[in-house]
Amino acid sequence: MNPAPNLVLVGPMGAGKTTIGKRLARSMGLTFVDADQAIEKRTGASVATIFECEGEAGFRQRESTVLAELLRDTGRLLATGGGAILSEDNRRLLRERGFVVWLQTDVAHQLQRLARDRSRPLLQRPDREQVLEAMARQRAPLYAQVADFHFDTRGRSGLAAAAVLRRQLATRWQRGDGAAETMSP
Numbered sequence: 001m002n003p004a005p006n007l008v009l010v011g012p013m014g015a016g017k018t019t020i021g022k023r024l025a026r027s028m029g030l031t032f033v034d035a036d037q038a039i040e041k042r043t044g045a046s047v048a049t050i051f052e053c054e055g056e057a058g059f060r061q062r063e064s065t066v067l068a069e070l071l072r073d074t075g076r077l078l079a080t081g082g083g084a085i086l087s088e089d090n091r092r093l094l095r096e097r098g099f100v101v102w103l104q105t106d107v108a109h110q111l112q113r114l115a116r117d118r119s120r121p122l123l124q125r126p127d128r129e130q131v132l133e134a135m136a137r138q139r140a141p142l143y144a145q146v147a148d149f150h151f152d153t154r155g156r157s158g159l160a161a162a163a164v165l166r167r168q169l170a171t172r173w174q175r176g177d178g179a180a181e182t183m184s185p
Contacts, residue, residue: 003176008098
């Protein structure tokens with residue numbers, strides 16, 4: 001059993017972090033927070049607009065600040081953005097303040113799930129498949145580095161995935177109060 005004050009979902013876009021996270025949080029009595037939505041709420045701008053105005057580097061800086069604030073609390077289920085693991089500081093923070101579940105999928109399933117999605121800045125290109133493959137090659141080792149548990153979402157609805165994941169987490173994660181945890185500034 002691995003105690004941690006929060007449950008954190010990482011993985012590529014289209015893996016189901018928000019969809020599964022909402023259902024899982026409800027069934028486990030956790031407060032659900034989507035990091036990208038928290039950034040949008042704080043800035044009053046969409047992720048796409050932030051990318052357009054500040055570039056990816058500006059967005060990543062905002063993302064790191066929001067992650068640090070969100071993980072100070074306990075009893076949260078946090079759905080991160082797909083690139084949150086790109087920062088070593090973020091990976092350290094996720095490991096310190098959460099039990100991290102890597103929601104895995106493949107590019108074929110991502111393309112299927114994201115076929116109608118036009119809101120993701122990194123996919124606003126005609127070569128979506130190549131972009132997703134390049135991101136998978138870059139990010140998979142980082143997801144593996146931070147993850148306490150791997151969960152394959154392929155072929156499962158959000159409801160089914162949340163139910164299976166909840167059963168699997170019952171023997172792997174226990175909610176810690178975080179009292180013994182310390183946060184680096």
